[in-house]
Amino acid sequence: MSWTITRLAAKARLTERTLRRRLSAEGSRFQSIKDGMRRDMAIHYLTQPSMPISQVARQLGFSEPSAFTRAFKQWTGELPKIYRDAA
Known part of the structure; x- marks a missing residue:
């Protein structure tokens, strides 16, 4: 995803x-x-267990899965894996 202003x-x-x-x-x-x-797209993708978290990160335009993990935790207060496991 390469949306810029x-x-x-x-x-x-x-x-x-x-x-x-x-x-x-x-x-x-x-x-x-x-x-x-x-955030909304991440939540959607994380409810699809067949998509690895690293692929979710790439799909959303993050250069590293760790950057996605930090952003997701900031947005939701949870780690992506914990969110996925609960969903």
């Missing part, structure tokens, strides 16, 4: 600055929206 702005036919201004006017930030999407 530049790519999203181009898809929306806006300048990056305009997109940032519009998000700011709504009280949002691109990184917060991106993190929310990654």
Whole structure:
């Protein structure tokens, strides 16, 4: 997943600055929206036991599984393995 604000702005036919201004006017930030999407997708992928956690990390654009694990713990308070085992 390689979504960047530049790519999203181009898809929306806006300048990056305009997109940032519009998000700011709504009280949002691109990184917060991106993190929310990654969290939701991670939760979805972790309920599919056939997909290894390392593959979930790659699918979500993390360079290392350890970076995904840290992010997931920050988002949910749990480690991905513990979340998967409970699901």
